Amino acid sequence: MNQNKKKTGFIKTYPITFLLIISNLFIYIIQEVSGDSSNPVDLVKMGARYDIYVASGDWWRFITPNFLHIGFTHLLLNLAGLWIFGMLVEKDFSKSKYLLIYFFCGISSNVFSYSSGSWFGFTCGPVGAGASGAIFGLLGAYASYLIVNKNVLGKQGKDSLISIGAIIFINVIYGAAASGVDHIAHISGIICGLAIGWLLSPAKQLVILPNEMFENSILVNVKRNNLSLIFIVSFVFLIIITFMAYNQRTQDIAEFSRFCI
Numbered sequence: 001m002n003q004n005k006k007k008t009g010f011i012k013t014y015p016i017t018f019l020l021i022i023s024n025l026f027i028y029i030i031q032e033v034s035g036d037s038s039n040p041v042d043l044v045k046m047g048a049r050y051d052i053y054v055a056s057g058d059w060w061r062f063i064t065p066n067f068l069h070i071g072f073t074h075l076l077l078n079l080a081g082l083w084i085f086g087m088l089v090e091k092d093f094s095k096s097k098y099l100l101i102y103f104f105c106g107i108s109s110n111v112f113s114y115s116s117g118s119w120f121g122f123t124c125g126p127v128g129a130g131a132s133g134a135i136f137g138l139l140g141a142y143a144s145y146l147i148v149n150k151n152v153l154g155k156q157g158k159d160s161l162i163s164i165g166a167i168i169f170i171n172v173i174y175g176a177a178a179s180g181v182d183h184i185a186h187i188s189g190i191i192c193g194l195a196i197g198w199l200l201s202p203a204k205q206l207v208i209l210p211n212e213m214f215e216n217s218i219l220v221n222v223k224r225n226n227l228s229l230i231f232i233v234s235f236v237f238l239i240i241i242t243f244m245a246y247n248q249r250t251q252d253i254a255e256f257s258r259f260c261i
Contacts, residue, residue, distance in 0.1 A: 016095050017086035020102070021079055024131060026065045028075050038071045039128045049110055051117055051125025053248045062114070066106035068129040078131045085138040092145050097200045105137020105192045112188035115245035115250075128182055133189035136171075139164060140193020145201045195235045 009113030011018050028037065044050045047064030054061050069075040090098045110133060117125045146153060146161045153160075166188060 003060045004208050014087050014090050016098050016102075017082065017090050020086060021082055024067055024075065024079060024082070027236025028069055028072075028255040031068065037069060037075075043068060043070065043127050043129050044095070049114065049125075049128035051114055051249070054114055054125075060205065062107050062110040063103075065110055065129045066103075066131050066134050066173025069131070070129050074130060078135055081135040082131065082138075085135060085142060087144050089138045089145075093141070093200060093202065100194065101137055101141045101196055102134045105140070105189050106131065106134030106197055108192040109137065109189040111246065112192075112242060113182055113185040115242050115249050116184045117249050126182075128185065130182070130185075132182070133185040136189030137193035137196075139167065140190040140195075141201070142193075143198030144194050148198065148203055191238075199232075 008135060031037040031042070031046055035045070037043070040048075044053070046068055048068050049061045049065045070080060086098075086102075089101060093101065097129070102207075110128060113128060113133075114125065143161060143164045146157045150157055171186060
């Protein structure tokens with residue numbers, strides 16, 4: 001009975017995280033039933049990002065890869081990250097902001113990965129799939145939340161920020177040593193998460209209830225008036241550079257498309 005209440009509580013408290021997890025699981029089952037989730041050909045048929053198709057007009061391949069996974073281990077690792085960081089973001093941001101962060105970072109990480117293909121000599125581009133960019137975006141957004149509210153959250157917030165830094169460091173080191181990892185998608189996911197998280201993060205203020213001590217204090221949202229103009233300008237500049245790289249990448253693929261299968 002208590003276990004059922006706990007499950008119901010999770011679904012009611014974190015409905016967006018629950019729906020995203022179920023959606024990824026459901027689509028993975030479809031992948032396995034209709035083919036092989038580890039087969040590049042089957043992945044492309046299901047909507048994975050393949051640069052030559054993106055250059056031909058399949059812009060929706062910036063969206064669909066966020067729900068596809070390359071094998072069960074890939075799925076399991078991403079769902080674990082979604083479970084942990086999804087709950088944190090859903091708790092401290094509004095549900096609409098959570099969805100905006102998730103899809104913005106997921107789509108942007110695919111756009112960045114596509115745009116950077118020519119820099120690394122990818123003629124046709126590798127097959128891209130996975131929710132990693134979106135999940136790293138959640139990680140970055142939560143880091144921004146901790147930074148914005150560092151004075152209120154105190155040692156707990158500082159420790160959480162250090163833990164996030166350690167997670168990012170481990171992933172960068174692992175990514176550098178592992179093959180088949182979309183480093184650009186992961187890094188750009190974090191950067192986009194930090195950016196949009198900074199813009200959307202609620203600012204908290206500690207309020208002590210009347211005639212009570214700190215154990216009965218609460219955190220309330222307050223209006224933010226300190227959005228950094230330099231930060232916003234830098235982000236816009238990054239978008240412009242990405243757009244230029246995107247166009248160059250599309251031209252390169254058109255030129256060398258005869259070498260792609």
